Amino acid sequence: MEKDHKLTPFYTKLLEYANSNTVSHDVPGHKLGQVHNDMMDYAGNKMYKLDANAPRGLDNLNRPTGVIMEAADLMADAFGAEKAYFLTGGTTMGILAMIMSTCRAKEKIILPRNVHKSAINALILSGAIPIFVKPYIDQELGIANHITFEDVKKAILDNPDAKAVFVINPTYFGVTSNLKKIVDFAHARDMMVIVDEAHGSHFPFSAQLPIGAMEAGADMSSCSLHKTVGSLTQSSILITQGALVDHIRLRSTINMIQSTSPSSLLLSSLDVARKTIYFEGPIQIPKLIEMARKTRAEIDLIPGLRSIGKADFLKKKAFNYDETKIIVKVSDLGITGFDVYKELFDEHHIQLELAETHLILAVLSIGTKQKDLDALVVALRAVSEKIMPMGLEPIQPKIKYIFPEAYTRPREAYHAPKKYVPLNQAVDEIAAESVMIYPPGIPIVIPGELISQDILDDLDFYQRSGSVILSDTEGGYIKIIDKEYWEKWSELYEDE
Ligand SMILES: Cc1ncc(COP(=O)(O)O)c(C=O)c1O
Known part of the structure; x- marks a missing residue:
């Protein structure tokens, strides 16, 4: 039966509850906006009225049978x-739920080395063995990007016992691999295909975008x-199809890592965002792509700057590209993307999504207005006018992108005895x-990998360029496996 996408079952019920003046003797303790605070002065207490916990009629996210189930069916x-x-x-x-519900300890999963840190954490939690596929290294832009079908095919043929292939659709830079071909090849060998579409939620809503995971036949x-798409920060979905998905295991994994007090604001924001993108996406996305193309053309007229678009990536073995991203190569001006990122924020009140040594990235959505793109062009022109007269030398690619060799599984390294050493003493350690x-948020080194001088050089370069480095250890130290104790310890403890 055809679904009525005008409906918003969860939000509608939540609104009914918020307007019902029900006396709250449950949590949350703000009592639907009755505890005044500074944020309420700005946002109003209506936001708090919509922040209910689990009143009757609003269903249970751990096992939905009512309005959450109806909203999820529409999604x-x-x-x-x-x-x-x-x-x-x-x-x-x-990502944690998909990998943990698919791979048990010591089962293999094929995945690009430039996965988001959540995939690495999923390897630690599940105990799976990663079979990394080297992504395309774009030396001109200094980034690790997509994987090619040929490389995935080789990994599948070399590891016929792998349980699943993990694909990023698209990469942070908007580039996709031939997902359908990967799915067909993997399925023919009984391997599941699970997809990270953190940056691809809008794909199913316009034929002008790369195909989404479900259309390509992926499992999850x-x-x-x-x-x-426009829901509140932190709200995501996990979607599935086909007989390979074990829903009992998936549900129990999700419930293991899901709060028992999920935010009704986040859930209802998913419900209403789905309605909007369903109706507006097909109309607004083509207009947005047109605006982005025009903006790229204007940027290309600015001395020292060059937009990187679909044609550039197609030349670099990409399968397709999400044109709602704007990437600008800035390093020919002699300054880094980090410099431009800071300048745009400090001097022009523009917050970009990301900077790398050679580029900046702006992420657009159907909420982007023409005036926002005009502001970007004006700011970039000002940067060029300020820097060009200095006559700086273009920045040459420096990152080596030599991915470390794996010595042991991430989970084993995570649990092994450890010690802390200064970074400059970590060469050849695990x-x-x-x-x-x-x-x-893509790891330069992960637990179980050998630390080489090249890795430390890359890290040092990033540090000096002002990037935020995330690790457990601070102050120039790194956590490594204590090999001496590890040997004794391994005799006593057989890790799963
Ligand atoms: C490629 C990729 N995968 C996964 C994630 C995690 O998504 P979320 O922020 O929704 O947890 C991110 C976040 O930046 C990402 O860039």
């Missing part, structure tokens, strides 16, 4: 999936609707923690 329908799960812990949580995908640059 699944909008995404061409069979089933949808609402998540309040972002796609981080979706997690989508950050909060990133590109990492016991992930070290990453944020954003995008």
Whole structure:
């Protein structure tokens, strides 16, 4: 039966509750906005009225049978999936749930090395063995990007016992691999395909975008609707189709990592965002792509700057590109993306999504207005006018992107005895923690990998360029495996 996407079952019921003046003798303690605070002065207490916990009639996210189930069914329908799960812990949580419910300890999973840190954490929690596929290294832009079908095919043929293939659709930079071809090849060998669509939630709503995971035939995908569709930050979904998905295991994994007090604000924001993108996406996305194309053309007229678009990526073995991203190469001006990122914020009140050494990235959505793009062009022109007269030398690619060799499974390294050493004494040691640059949150080294001088050089370069380095250990130290104790310890403890 055709679904009525005008309906918002969860939000409608929540609104009814908020307007019902029910006396709250339950949690949350703000008592539906009766405890005044500073934030209420700005946001009003209506936001608090919508922040209910689990009153009668609002269903239970751990086992939905009412309005959450109805809202999730509409979500699944909008995404061409069979089933949808609402998540309040972002796609981080979706990735944990997908990998943990698919791989048991010591089972293999094929995945790109430049996965988000949540996938690495899922390897630690599940105990799975990663088979990494090297992503395309774009030396011109200094980034690790997509994977190619040929490389995934080789990994599948070399590891016929792998349980699943994990694909990013699209990468942080908007580039996709030939997902359908990967799915067909993996399915023919009984491997599941699970997809990180943190940046691809809008794909199913316009034929002008790359295809979404469900259309490509993948088994599971997690989508950050909060990133590109317009729900509140942290609200994501996990969508599935086909007979390979074990829903009992998936549900119990989700419930293991989901709060028992999921935010009704986040859940209702998913419900209403789905309605909007379902009706508005097909109309607004083509207009947005046109606006983005025009903006790229204007940026290309600015001395020292160059927009990087679909044609550029297609030349670099990409399968497709999400044109709602604007990437600008800035390093020919002699300054880094980090410099431009800071300048745009400090001097022009523009917050970008990401900077890398050679580029900046702006993420657009159907909420982007023409005036916002005009402001970006004006600011970039001002940067060029300020820097060009200095006659600086273009910045040459410096990052080596030599991915470390794995010595042991991430889970084993995570649990092994450890010690802390200064970074400059860590060469040839085995990492016991992930070290990453944020954003995008992709680890330079993960637990179980050998630390080489090249890795330390890359890290040093990022540090000096002012990037945020995330790791457990601070102050120039790194957590490594204590090899001496590890040997004795391994005799006593057989890790799963
Ligand atoms: C490629 C990728 N995957 C997963 C995530 C995690 O998504 P979320 O922020 O919704 O938890 C991110 C976040 O930036 C990401 O860039």
